Amino acid sequence: MKYQTLAIHGGKKDDSGKHSVNYPIYLSSTFVQPDLEQFEEFVYSRGNNPTRNAVESLAAQLEGAEHGLALATGMAATSLVFGLLKQGDKVLINSNVYGGTWRFVSNIFADRGIAYETVSDFNTYDFSRIDESVRMIFLETPSNPLLKITDIRRITEAAKEKNILTVVDNTFLTSYFQKPLELGADIVVYSATKYYAGHSDILAGLVLVNDEQLYTRLKFLQNTLGGILSPLDSFLLTRGIRTLGLRMERHQQNALAVAKYLAGHEAVEDVYYPGLESSENYALQRSQAKGDVGVLSIRLKDSHDSKKFVKNLKIFGLAVSLGGVESLICHPATMTHESYAPELQRQIGIDEKLLRLAVGIEDIDDLTGDLEQALEKAKR
Ligand SMILES: Cc1ncc(COP(=O)(O)O)c(C=O)c1O
Structure with missing residues (x-):
């Protein structure tokens, strides 16, 4: 089977x-x-x-x-x-x-x-x-x-x-x-x-x-x-x-679309997602896995306020965890990775600006629309 x-x-x-x-x-x-x-x-x-x-x-x-x-x-x-x-x-x-x-x-x-x-x-x-x-x-x-x-x-x-x-x-x-x-x-x-x-x-x-x-x-x-x-x-x-297979396909599809959307946005400094062809890990990931995760991490440019961005999101809930049907966003430095001492966080690339998105299986237009309106409000 x-x-x-x-x-x-x-x-x-x-x-x-x-x-x-x-x-x-x-x-x-x-x-x-x-x-x-x-x-x-x-x-x-x-x-x-x-x-x-x-x-x-x-x-x-x-x-x-x-x-x-x-x-x-x-x-x-x-x-x-x-x-x-x-x-x-x-x-x-x-x-x-x-x-x-x-x-x-x-x-x-x-x-x-x-x-x-x-x-x-x-x-x-x-x-x-x-x-x-x-x-x-x-x-x-x-x-x-x-x-x-x-x-x-x-x-x-x-x-x-x-x-x-x-x-x-x-x-x-x-x-x-x-x-x-x-x-x-x-x-x-x-x-x-x-x-x-x-x-x-x-x-x-x-x-x-x-x-x-x-x-x-x-x-x-x-x-x-x-x-x-x-x-x-x-x-x-x-x-x-x-329903794991169905959901994984949709998580992947949505996450890639969100990653591409954010990578092309003037507010975004970095996007970490192995499914982007520009990612240094793109080829390696394809050599050992059949697809990509629904999670990506980003940093906004200084022209935008990360806190305001998160606060204004309406669909992405501010919560730890990932892998559920709903989209979530979290701040690794103070949430999922707070057990790392600040010095160690810096060494491994986690800083105040880093945000992690767990992309759910909602309609992609609603997700990018939510990000768009929150980025607009986050302009300094
Ligand atoms: C990669 C990974 N491993 C292990 C765990 C721990 O799992 P649990 O929260 O179910 O104890 C988590 C939780 O976020 C995780 O993301």
Whole structure:
């Protein structure tokens, strides 16, 4: 089956004998055992819940992965994967990752005796100087909020030679546009809160993996740490996934149109969007992904007041997050990336003027019209 057919018909079928089109929501914390010696598949919902298992298998099918795990949030998914690390291990991480991931790395790794190195450009990184303690490479591509693209094949080839795990946070593109496991990665993580769920109504995380041993350890950690996705949210995540392909196409189409519109506007100084042919990452992105994200970042020229611009937008809501059907705008320096110290923000290219747009699936004329009227009012 092709992707969009799988998104609609994949996962598990109703096994209750009722033949419902949608997999039922099993709101049950525990399951009755036939007798003392007999343990069945479902014992207690932290370990396995039918509705959660259904969305886990759907996500795995879409990724082309052997196994999927669903967690309560994207950060629970990332934390689960970081749970593979031990004292003395070292992690390489790209320098502009999501602020919450950075909060984890910069605050919690030290307590656990785990070292890290931030890499500003993995595409030119010299892997021959990697030390023995490096156990994991964690990367986000496109990165957040500057949409830098990392060459996944280059990293995974170098990592494999040295027995290093490669983890890709694929939140921005989803398996619809990019399949990191096929490009050699070991683990894929998602904030499924974003495009997968797609309606800004739940928080969710996913971890996808092929390797049995890795899966066994991650499954153990999921049950032991306990940050699982609830049955109700598993149902809602499944519902979101059914339309993922349609939404991704429209997000991409709208984001490209907005990027082009802004790139040609006299008020705009910079546009960061890998789907623009003028982007330095345009070719690399096309070599490893089938499409582009619905997110872009911009800076206005000094002739325009960014605060006034944001204040006057009527359709783009001022909010963190992305991947829902509605358009949002945020100010990374004080919102999504406030966990980075100001000095570090400057080093990685986040400044007061940077704005991140998460383009929704509304009518494109309304979106550009909204930007136009707000830019007009933002003139100094
Ligand atoms: C790229 C990326 N990864 C991970 C996360 C964390 O996900 P959650 O908010 O679902 O915990 C986010 C959230 O914004 C994100 O943008």
